[in-house]
Amino acid sequence: MPRAVTIPVGDREYEAVVGRGTFAGVGEAASAFGPRRAGLVTQHAVSAYADDVEESLVSCGLEVVRCVMGEGEAEKSWETAGSLLERLAAAELHRDDVVVGVGGGAVTDTAGFVAATLLRGVRWIACSTTVLGALDAAVGGKTGVNLRAGKNLAGAFWQPSAVFVDTSAFDSLPRDEVMGGLAEAVKYGFIADPEILDVIARWGDATAADPVHRAEDDLDSVIARGIAVKAGVVAEDERESGRRAILNYGHTLGHALETATDFRLGHGAAIAVGMAFAAELAHATGRIDSDIVGLHRHVLRRLDLPVSAPRRDIEAALPLMRRDKKATRQGLRFVLLEGLARPAIVGDVPEAMVEIAAARVSDPAANP
Template sequence: MNVALEPTTVPVGGDYDVVIGSGVLARVGELLGPDVERVLLVHPPTLPGLSDRVTAALRDQGYAVHVAEVPDAEAAKTATVAAGLWSQLGQAGFTRTDAVVGLGGGSVTDLAGFVAASWLRGVRVVQVPTTLLGMVDAAVGGKTGINTAEGKNLVGAFHPPAGVLCDVDVLDTLPEADLVAGLGEVVKCGFIADPVILDLVGSAVAEDPARARSAANPHLRELIERAVRVKAEVVAADLRESSLREILNYGHTFGHAVEQVEGYSWRHGEAVAVGMVYVAELARLTGHLSGPDGDALVARHRSVLESLGLPTSYVPGRWDELLAVMRRDKKSRGSTLRFVVLDGLARPTRLVGPDDALLQAAYGLVSRRGTSPS
């Protein structure tokens, strides 16, 4: 990572900015805006050093900081944890002009955003993602939520943040498996909107496959910036996922089903990687991708994802479970399943109500070499 580079600011419409840079963690207070007195800093137990630094930066800038440690990963996204944070806000006397800061991975930013959206019908939130997945996906866009026993993110709200701060230096200590999982969402942006992302991934792998899967990837900051720009442009045009924003769900309907069936033991980016291969095969079966170019694009899904060490197949024999979960997906309309597929590279479209036989056939094509990620 080049520390000489100035931070990059990516606007999300005219609503807020995403700041991406090296050594910018202490700038969190700049994104809070005027009138804030109290800040609830929500973080997982795995980030004591970073939470101390953010707490110190906020206190140096005159804020009264209340710290809330929440469980790691999906265990944070429950009604019980959210209720505990509401109690903390109430006991500390938080008003509508105060704020929440979410410091952590996508699960923490989802939770912090939901708590901010629901407290007093909405207080300011600043997201400080500490994982690649959080930077390029969860923290940007204003979608917040918690899980229930029936599915992922079924309870939530659209609540745009006051700002998002992505300090790329924090990725240096991110476990490789988590960074690779985040690259799954980056690759998604390449297939739906920005093919340069796929070229950069290919270049990094050709130069040094091991480094391409680490924070030492020389293209990592550009990949983050490009993925954030894709999401920012889509979100600015469609905040509430009524039309265009659905393209960001490429690979997610099947991917979310895998996550739930596996009890969330798979990382989100791993499940989405398989989900992208699934919808690529579904696009070919339904005629959206055809001929040699279509075959090549399906093959490219597998080659790019596998080059990063991401899974591209799922175990056989689980179709009934997966289908039942997909039918409860929040993107469905009644009993009609909806998928994002490609008509070509960077040409996403919707596939509404495909025949069940084709859905199962696509599953067969991704379950022949079924494995579980490490």
């Protein structure tokens, strides 16, 4: 059964629809705005899913202008956005037309940015085919592309008009991508919705080994709940001035670890270690008891995500974490739990506590 999450943005709202086969509904959602044409941005790797979306759009009477962008983070670029804009402008998309992105976060970020700039802004629909894209990139309104000077340096806050997550697309995702994406769901569980943790903690070995096929309904539920958490936080803080920072739970050390390991450690694995570290830090500073620390380990391990990293990687990450631009402006700040679903932004963490928590996640023997 598909699930729909209503997402408030300013004075309007839109729906995120999650479930198997949901891409068949994109045409109907798009035609509600009265467009004649749809600019469909996608990649070769997901062409089967883009076909489903295109069929749905065509069956609702829309003319589809299909544009295929290259694979990889390097293709999420100013040049790609420019050529997509040229293509859609040449195809005479109008203000009432719609851009539809079908793919992972790289595609939806680019498609959203193109929609934000084409004719000073046209509506867009995000159709996610990755777990990370569904849980993070598609919802929240941050769109953008990379510049040579750095990641996501050109962008716009531009909210989608609808989000579709067709969980049958996860069938073709590598298992690591599924599990890494689910690290974001675990994050939402700890900061706001512990039911997400309960669902994952209940999985037996066989289910946890292949949730895409053995726990379809649970997976839909976890994704819909995660989207609802992100949407709720963003609704309170659309332009990222304060509360949205709680979405960075596990990311302070996680980002530094990604850099320190030259991205050998994927995003999901890095923030998994980052969350284990944040839990140890909250425990060391007297905020949470050891049961909640244990719950971090249990749930992350259920997903085959790491809860510690080699000492040399942690030691390389700590100085990077301290040098982080956001950190140096306001002192080193962490998102720490004061209980389940009780995140706080803490700015006065003693260095000795950071060292204790770092040691706990550096030594696998310390994490029985």
